[in-house]
Amino acid sequence: MDKKAYLILENGKIFEGRSFGAEGAVTGEVVFTTAMTGYLETLTDPSYYGQIVVQTFPLIGNYGVIPEDFESEAPALKGYIVREVCENPSNFRCQGDLDAYLKKMGIIGLCGIDTRALTRIIREHGVMNGRIASNPSDADLEEIRSYLVKEAVESVTTGKAYTLNPETTRYHVVLWDFGAKMNIERELVKRGCEVTVVPAETSAEEILGMNPDGIMLSNGPGDPAENTGIIAELRKVSESGKPIFGICLGHQLLALARGGKTVKLKYGHRGANQPVKNLSSDRVFVSSQNHGYAVDTEHLPQGGEMSYLNANDGTCEGIRYTDIPAFTVQFHPEACGGPHDTNFLFDEFTALMDAHKA
Numbered sequence: 001m002d003k004k005a006y007l008i009l010e011n012g013k014i015f016e017g018r019s020f021g022a023e024g025a026v027t028g029e030v031v032f033t034t035a036m037t038g039y040l041e042t043l044t045d046p047s048y049y050g051q052i053v054v055q056t057f058p059l060i061g062n063y064g065v066i067p068e069d070f071e072s073e074a075p076a077l078k079g080y081i082v083r084e085v086c087e088n089p090s091n092f093r094c095q096g097d098l099d100a101y102l103k104k105m106g107i108i109g110l111c112g113i114d115t116r117a118l119t120r121i122i123r124e125h126g127v128m129n130g131r132i133a134s135n136p137s138d139a140d141l142e143e144i145r146s147y148l149v150k151e152a153v154e155s156v157t158t159g160k161a162y163t164l165n166p167e168t169t170r171y172h173v174v175l176w177d178f179g180a181k182m183n184i185e186r187e188l189v190k191r192g193c194e195v196t197v198v199p200a201e202t203s204a205e206e207i208l209g210m211n212p213d214g215i216m217l218s219n220g221p222g223d224p225a226e227n228t229g230i231i232a233e234l235r236k237v238s239e240s241g242k243p244i245f246g247i248c249l250g251h252q253l254l255a256l257a258r259g260g261k262t263v264k265l266k267y268g269h270r271g272a273n274q275p276v277k278n279l280s281s282d283r284v285f286v287s288s289q290n291h292g293y294a295v296d297t298e299h300l301p302q303g304g305e306m307s308y309l310n311a312n313d314g315t316c317e318g319i320r321y322t323d324i325p326a327f328t329v330q331f332h333p334e335a336c337g338g339p340h341d342t343n344f345l346f347d348e349f350t351a352l353m354d355a356h357k358a
Contacts, residue, residue: 001018001019001022001085001087001099001111001346002018003018003019003023003134004016004017004018004019004134005017005018005019005110005132005134005232006110006132006133006134006135006136006139007030007052007081007110007113007118007130007131007132008130008131008133008136008139008141008144009030009070009121009128009129009130009132009144010128010141010144010145011051011121011125011128012141013121014136015110015113015114015117015118016113017021017081017110017111017112017113018110018111018112019108019109019134020085020098020099020102020109020110021098021099021101021103021107021108021109021250021274022102022103022105022106022107022108022109023104023108023134023140024227025108025129025131025132025134026052026067026078026079026108026132026196027078027125027129027131027147027197028050028051028052028077028078028079028129028130028146028147028149029050029051029052029078029127029128029129029144029147029149029266030044030047030050030051030052030054030081030118030127030128030129030130031051031053031054031122031127031171031267031270031292032053032054032055032056032115032118032119032122032267032270033053033054033055033056033264033270033271033290034056034057034116034270034271034272034273035055035057035059035271035272035273035288035337035338036057036273037146037271037272037273037337038288038336038337038338039060039061039075039098039335040065040066040069040070040337041069041070041071041289041336043075043077043080043107043180043237044070044071044073044074044075044217045072045076045181046071046072046076046179046180046181046219046220046221047076047179047181047219047220047221047248047290047291048075048076048077048221048290049076049077049141049149049152049155049156049179049222050076050078050149050150050219050221050222051077051078052077052078052080052081052116052130052132052154052278053077053079053080053081054080054081054082054117054118054119054122054320055080055081055082055115056085056116056271058082058084058115058199059083059084059086060082060083060084060085060227061082061085061086061087061089061098061099061127062086062088062089062090062091062093063089063090063091063093063094063099064086064090064091064094064096064097064098064194064311065089065094065095065096065097065098065101066091066094066095066266067095067198068093068094069336069337070182070309071181071182071183071336072156072181073217074105074186075105075107075134076148076155076156076221077110077180078101079107079108079109079110080107080108080109080110080134081109081110081111081113081115081118081132082109082111082115082352083111083112083113083114083115083116084109084112084319085098085099085109085111085212086098087099087270088152088229089160092211093124093253103297104220105232106180108132110132112127123266123267123268124161124261124265126266126267126270127266127267127268127292129144129145129146129147129295129323130144131144135175135257139351141195147301149221149222149223150226151221151222152179152221152222152226152239153178153220153221153222153227153230153262154200154201155257156178156179156220156221157177157179157199157200157201157220158177158197158198159199160199160200160217160290160318161196161197161198161199161202162195162196162197162286163195163196163197164185164189164194164195165194166189166190166192166193166194166256167333169189169192169193169194170191170193171192171193171213171214171350171353172194172196172210172211172212172213172305173188173193173195173196173212173213173214173215173216174194174195174198174210174212174214174215174216175193175196175197175198175216176187176198176200176202176207176216176217176218176234176250177197177200177218177220178200178217178218178219178220178223178227178249178250178253178321178353179197179218179219179220179249180197180219180220180229181218181219181332181334181336182271183335183336184216184218184219184247184334185197187298187333187334187343187346188216188332188346190350191347191350192332192350193214193350195216196210196212196213196229200220200227200228200230201230202212202233203233204233204236205236205256206347207237208236208237208240208242208287212242213242213243213353213357214242214244214245214349214352214353215237215242215243215244215245216244216245216247216248216250216318216349217234217244217245217246217248217251217253217254217328218247218248218249218250219248219249219250219290219332220250221249222249222253222260223255223264223293224253224262224293225236225250225257225262227253229268230253231253231256231257232257234253234254234257235257235258238254238257238258238324238326239324241324241325241356242325242356242357243325243326243352243353243355243356244324244325244326244327244328244354245326245327245328245348246327246328246329246335246348247289247327247328247329247331247333248330248331248332249291250291250328251292251295251318251319251328251330252291252295252327254301254319254328255295255300255301255319255328257301257303257305258301258303258304258324259300259301259302260295260296260299260300260301260302260304260319261295261296261299262294262295262296263293263294263296264292264293265291265292265294265315266292267292268290268291268292268293269289269290269291269310269315269330270285270289270290270291271288271289272288272335272337272338272339273286273339274286274287274289274290274310274312275287275310275311275312276308276309276310276311276317276318276330276331276342277308277310277317278307278308279306279308279309280307284311285341286339286341287331287332287333287335287338287339287341287342288331288332288336288337288338288339289330289331290332291330292329294315294316294330295315295319295330297309297314297315297316300319301315301319301321302323303321303322303323303324304319304320304321304322305319305320305321305322306318306319307319307320307327307329308327308329308330308331310330313341315330316330317329317331318330324353325352325356327345327348327352328339329342330347333345333346334346348353
């Protein structure tokens, strides 16, 4: 970790630090997460596809690498930036250090920079592109500025359908995988759901042909409006009468399928300390979030009523539908790592399936 490396932002600002993880150069969309723990879940969250992730908490890697905490088999992010990386982790579950893991997975890291100053820039000016490189003079600002996160969902969805079985089956749920975190599967199986995970390109006819009790729309990366094919198929599924529960990207896609609109946020919501307000009870929950887009509150979908809002900026955090058996949330009730305040939403999903069982 003694080799110099640099972050070059699209506005020309340069941060000097040290290289860790894999060596090389990479360009991506620079975003920050405010989570104080759960860096393994952050690294393996498919929703970070195409992005260079900055951890605002200063010390990262102190409990090492624990495969049981991964949210996918491999990281999808482009690069990883921390203030200080722990070289000697201590945890009874630890199976290695962060530097070695990033080397193994081919992820380029940068440490030793002022992440507080970098975060302030992103908060003030909004999300921007950047490049991690060993020589800042090699960076082409026009090339950096032109970078776009493309084909995100296609890049992280499962390659083929597979099924997970609980000890006792009460429901059959199709999990539509747009970049699903593994803990969504775990929470469903825990509640007696036989879970059939299907690729993003699966048609409405195929999904409905499985005759599920309910359909789970997963989280995932990228601009939701780009997924025109999925949106068209989801519109058909939403008209089937099957109970639907959507999380994060799934929340946005169902809104688009029902005529709503989405907008890109200035710097997104990423972290494990995001307050959301339940509009029916006025109760505030602390939630885990990772998204750069939101459903436009001025253009809600057909039959959709806002059920949760972000207590910080007033953006839409949930929708309950009055014309179809469906509800969605922008935050992560599966919450690994993060608070478990909203885990009860999985129970609301099973109750909805109970109410609509033939």
